[in-house]
Amino acid sequence: MKKKLSWQQALQQCVTSLDELASLIPAVTQLISTAAQSSFPFKASRRYLAKINPHDATDPLLLQILPQAIEMQHHSAFSPDPLQEHRYNSLPGLIHKYASRVLITLVGSCAIHCRYCFRRHFAYEDNRPGTQGLEAIYEYIRAHPEVNEVILSGGDPLLANDAVLQSLTQALSKIPHLKRVRIHTRLITTIPERITPELIHALTHTRLKSILVAHCNHPRELDDDIAAACNTLVQNNITVLNQGIFLAGVNDNAETLIALSEKLFSCHILPYYLHSLDAVTGSAHFDLPLERQRALYTTMQEQLPGFLVPKWVKEVPGEKHKVRMG
Ligand code: SF4
Known part of the structure; x- marks a missing residue:
């Protein structure tokens, strides 16, 4: 064996x-x-x-x-920082863009490099919080009572070891106005072995509700081990969601998108967002005309039950929330 x-x-x-x-x-x-x-x-x-x-x-x-x-190839509408995150980079390792949540760029590396990643040019070297930086971040959150959710992102925050995650969730749980910790990760679908008992312990032995948001764009990315890992998460009362992106050449047909939603659900994952591509330099070949996205989304709505239709959204710099597209 x-x-x-x-x-x-x-x-x-x-x-x-x-x-x-x-x-x-x-x-x-x-x-x-x-x-x-x-x-x-x-x-x-x-x-x-x-x-x-x-x-x-x-x-x-x-x-x-x-x-x-x-x-x-050069495309004038595409830029290194399409979401203008530098405007919201309040402290090294902290992005505060939307009122009620802040994002910590905990780790600068990933297990996979996605060519359309909107952070492919992100200055991770200037955004490693480290121990002292994390103290400053906790202080910032304490001073912002409107923040009730912390998003761990990156890079892939699950590349941090369990001791780091445990200490982070413990520290965050002491901030009274926080309710949730959300982890954006592609490890769950690329290295599902990451869902260890120690990780589950770190995510459940805290007063905060834990949410994992996977990133999967095609049903063939999913397998039985991923389903088993997600089942463990769900059995431990951890919500598991997915965000995907409309990508030319990858999922630009209704059959694939419908199969993706169905497969996610069979793996205990709920479809959450389907993003329009963020216009990051180097990714223009993934861009799908808006009308094509609309036609695909309409077909998804027609053929899937509502709970399997992700929200179609776009991030627009300066907006106070993601913009609904359909
Ligand atoms: S795993 Fe996430 S952060 Fe890393 S390259 Fe892919 S999309 Fe970007």
Whole structure:
């Protein structure tokens, strides 16, 4: 029987070499761009890579991670900081954009590098809170009673070890006006081994309600181990939601989006958001015309029960909340 990996071992085994990518997926050999790689390096977990058809250069999972020359084309509407997060970066490691919640960029790395990530150019090196920075963040939250929810983001906050997460949730739970801690993570679908008893302990032995928000764009990203990990979370009273993005070449057809919602639900995950693409430099080839997004969303509404239709939203810098698109 194959020995199960720990999440740390799975993380260590992530593929970062383009040569190794080409040996695993021969279809990419002619497509890899080293220029795109130097702008945002390639990285993916072995679990994710194993789901790619090695002979299909248009595989929707492959396109999400493949550094391609097309990323280097200039598009005036696309910029390094499309959500203008620098305007809301109140302290190193803290973004306060919407009134009732703040976001902590806890960790600057991920187990997968998504080519459309709106933080692909984010200055993580200036935004590592560290121990002293976290104290300043707690102080900031204490001084803002309107904040009732903390979002841990990144990077991938679940790359922090359990002791760090435990101490963070404990410290946050002492701030009386906080109600919830929300964790945005792609580890749950790329390295589900991360859902350990110690993590569950950190997320449940706190007065705060814990929510995990996964990020999945195609039903083939999901598998039985992910379903089992999410079941453990749900059994422990942790809400599990998903946010996805309309992505050309990845999920730009109604069958895929409907199958994604159905598969998420069978894995104990509720569809939460379906974002329009954030216009980050290097991602224009994923952009889908608005009318196409609208047609797809209408079909989803027609064919899915309401609880499986994610909210279609767009982030617009300066707005006080995400903008509903449909
Ligand atoms: S922050 Fe999330 S979307 Fe961005 S590269 Fe990391 S896992 Fe992908």
